[in-house]
Amino acid sequence: SGSAAPPVMLGSTVSGTTFSWTASSQNGITGFSASGTGNTIPGQVMYDTSSSAGSVVYVVTPSAAGCVGAPVNYILTVNPLPKISPIAPQTICSGSTSSAVVPNSNISGTTFSWTAYAGNNLSGYSYTGTGIIPAQTISNNGTGSDSVVYTITPVLNGCQGPSVKFVILVNASPLVNLPANQSICSGASSTPVILGSNSNGATFSWTASAPANISGYLASGIGNIPAQTISNTGTSTGNVTYAITASTNGCGSVSQNYEITVNSSPVANVTPVSGTMCDGATTNISLSSNLNGTAFSWTANASAGITGAANGTGSSIQQTLLNSSPNVQTVTYVVTPVANYCAGQPDTFLVSVNPGINIQFSPSMQSICSGQNTVPVSINASATGVIFSWISQSNGISGVATSGTDSIPIQTLVNNTGTADTADYIVTANFAGCIGVKAVYQVVVNSAPQIILPADQTICAGTASSSILLSSSTPGTTFSWTGTSPNGVTGYLANGTGATIPAQTLNDTSAMNGSVLYTITPSVGGCIGPTANYTIHVNSSLTINHITPQNICSGSNSQQVILSANMQGVSFSWTASSSGNLTGFVTAGTGNIPAQTIFNNANSLDSVVYTISASASGCSGSPLNYVLFVNPVPLVNTAAGQIICGETNSALVNITS
Numbered sequence: 001s002g003s004a005a006p007p008v009m010l011g012s013t014v015s016g017t018t019f020s021w022t023a024s025s026q027n028g029i030t031g032f033s034a035s036g037t038g039n040t041i042p043g044q045v046m047y048d049t050s051s052s053a054g055s056v057v058y059v060v061t062p063s064a065a066g067c068v069g070a071p072v073n074y075i076l077t078v079n080p081l082p083k084i085s086p087i088a089p090q091t092i093c094s095g096s097t098s099s100a101v102v103p104n105s106n107i108s109g110t111t112f113s114w115t116a117y118a119g120n121n122l123s124g125y126s127y128t129g130t131g132i133i134p135a136q137t138i139s140n141n142g143t144g145s146d147s148v149v150y151t152i153t154p155v156l157n158g159c160q161g162p163s164v165k166f167v168i169l170v171n172a173s174p175l176v177n178l179p180a181n182q183s184i185c186s187g188a189s190s191t192p193v194i195l196g197s198n199s200n201g202a203t204f205s206w207t208a209s210a211p212a213n214i215s216g217y218l219a220s221g222i223g224n225i226p227a228q229t230i231s232n233t234g235t236s237t238g239n240v241t242y243a244i245t246a247s248t249n250g251c252g253s254v255s256q257n258y259e260i261t262v263n264s265s266p267v268a269n270v271t272p273v274s275g276t277m278c279d280g281a282t283t284n285i286s287l288s289s290n291l292n293g294t295a296f297s298w299t300a301n302a303s304a305g306i307t308g309a310a311n312g313t314g315s316s317i318q319q320t321l322l323n324s325s326p327n328v329q330t331v332t333y334v335v336t337p338v339a340n341y342c343a344g345q346p347d348t349f350l351v352s353v354n355p356g357i358n359i360q361f362s363p364s365m366q367s368i369c370s371g372q373n374t375v376p377v378s379i380n381a382s383a384t385g386v387i388f389s390w391i392s393q394s395n396g397i398s399g400v401a402t403s404g405t406d407s408i409p410i411q412t413l414v415n416n417t418g419t420a421d422t423a424d425y426i427v428t429a430n431f432a433g434c435i436g437v438k439a440v441y442q443v444v445v446n447s448a449p450q451i452i453l454p455a456d457q458t459i460c461a462g463t464a465s466s467s468i469l470l471s472s473s474t475p476g477t478t479f480s481w482t483g484t485s486p487n488g489v490t491g492y493l494a495n496g497t498g499a500t501i502p503a504q505t506l507n508d509t510s511a512m513n514g515s516v517l518y519t520i521t522p523s524v525g526g527c528i529g530p531t532a533n534y535t536i537h538v539n540s541s542l543t544i545n546h547i548t549p550q551n552i553c554s555g556s557n558s559q560q561v562i563l564s565a566n567m568q569g570v571s572f573s574w575t576a577s578s579s580g581n582l583t584g585f586v587t588a589g590t591g592n593i594p595a596q597t598i599f600n601n602a603n604s605l606d607s608v609v610y611t612i613s614a615s616a617s618g619c620s621g622s623p624l625n626y627v628l629f630v631n632p633v634p635l636v637n638t639a640a641g642q643i644i645c646g647e648t649n650s651a652l653v654n655i656t657s
Helices: none
Strands: 020-025 035-037 054-064 074-078 090-093 110-118 129-130 137-140 146-156 164-169 182-185 203-208 221-224 229-234 240-247 256-263 269-272 275-278 285-289 295-302 329-339 347-353 359-362 366-369 378-380 389-394 404-405 421-431 438-448 457-460 480-483 493-496 514-524 532-539 550-551 569-578 588-590 597-600 604-615 623-629
Touching: 137 164, 229 256, 269 329, 269 347, 285 295, 285 329, 359 421, 359 438, 378 389, 378 421, 597 623
Parallel strands: 090 164, 182 256, 275 347, 366 438, 457 532, 550 623
Antiparallel strands: 020 035, 020 054, 054 074, 110 129, 110 146, 146 164, 203 221, 203 240, 240 256, 269 285, 295 329, 329 347, 359 378, 389 404, 389 421, 421 438, 480 493, 480 514, 514 532, 569 588, 569 604, 604 623
16 A cells, blocks of 8 residues: 556457456555556555555456457555554653564554664664563663654555554753861851752752761751851760752652861860969869860969960960969869861850969178077068968077077077078978978077187297288188287287288397287177287397407418307308418317417418308308418528638628528
């Protein structure tokens, strides 16, 4: 049906035969020519609109030479074209399975073939087939709807009916686009969660779940997830999990999870909770929390007079607090715990600091001489209600009270150590159980200084004495002194001060040894010690008594020379010298100069010079020269003898020596 029949060529065994024909159909075939002539029944497009095969009967009558032959029937069968019954389109979601499609036709026995095409985003469908279009799981990897179009062709008795399009609309499954998960602190508000999808027009629904210690969250909802104030009463981090599904065109997405992490809020535990401490003591405050890994910071607010309080961080507060005021003062610490970047509720606690005790003495100190009385000492402090007690350290000083309370009484203190020393009174102040910083009150007791002298010295008159160095076992001792001579020594200093009596040239013109007596007085710190005497012994000046020179003849004996001086106990020594013409004299000796036989071998007067030295008590006088003159013995020079005649005069004889 609907296709052109091939032309029918007519022929006869009789030459020249012509043909005529008529056509008729008993079952509704259309499109054929009802009659015609010629050797050919032309091809014609015929239609059979029924559901069964029909036919056109051609009655062909041949004629030749006026003779009409017997009609012949030619039957042309026209098969109807099969038609496919309408197929409703299907709509599925990506990943879902379509329903199987069984094509139907208005004519039984019809067979079907089909092909399919679709966009590049679809997969999972069959491209070709015959008969039933099977159920298929088709996926849409795009972001919108897409279709698989099936072209179904019916075939019956070799006749192909009109193709029919069958469409499976595959809606893409939307994806949920989520922002990054968030983390909040317990009791804080979350940030709204804005949901998105790869599919336009997607709608969202969600449910939420969390551990029992998490509260404040919405259990379910549609659209975006709103801000919520969520609390975590546990000791560890908890999560609220939102299972989110997107829908587009009735297709839901795979559920995706979004998490809000809710960190527990740490709770600060302060040990001790509060307390009172002494001035200068160190706090020992331990900080802990219900959560591991908690960090702590604090601020310190100190009242007037408190120093040492400061803001800080750590697990303990160790601060040395000083209170310079006369009253109890406080420090308020506010501790903030932080764990997992979450700050807990601040905890406030108070530390009371007793006042510092500034001990005051009146008088502030004393300095006395050994054997004197102290003055009473009053003890006070800036704070009221302070109790004082004291003990002492005598340090070698006698008369020191060993202990007491409140004031320090009058005492007679004696220091025989030879040096200035102190009696120390260690005072302890007690305020409300707080022992203040100890203070020491000192009484300086100057010892009576003792003089340390070198040995007395002895000098010769007219010579310089040695410097006299004065010292004492008592540091800081000063000295004053006076000098006297009971026996006429001159040249000494009558008085002076200082640690040295200087060298002096002393003279004694008497025949007796003299001396100079120095009386020395030491003092230190206003304290005068006992005097001491120092003596310089001065031996008198020594003078050798004059000796009358002697005059002797060569070869004769000199007289013994008795040596003497202006004082007794003198020792003498002497040496002798001459020009070289004299012999027989003693060249040196001690004591008196003995008698000697001395010869003058010259022809002129010569002398022996004796240099006499004298000493007594280690002192030497001025040397004295004694001269012994030795005259030569004259000799007669012998003249030549004369021979004369008698009664003649001899020559004059000159006699020489």
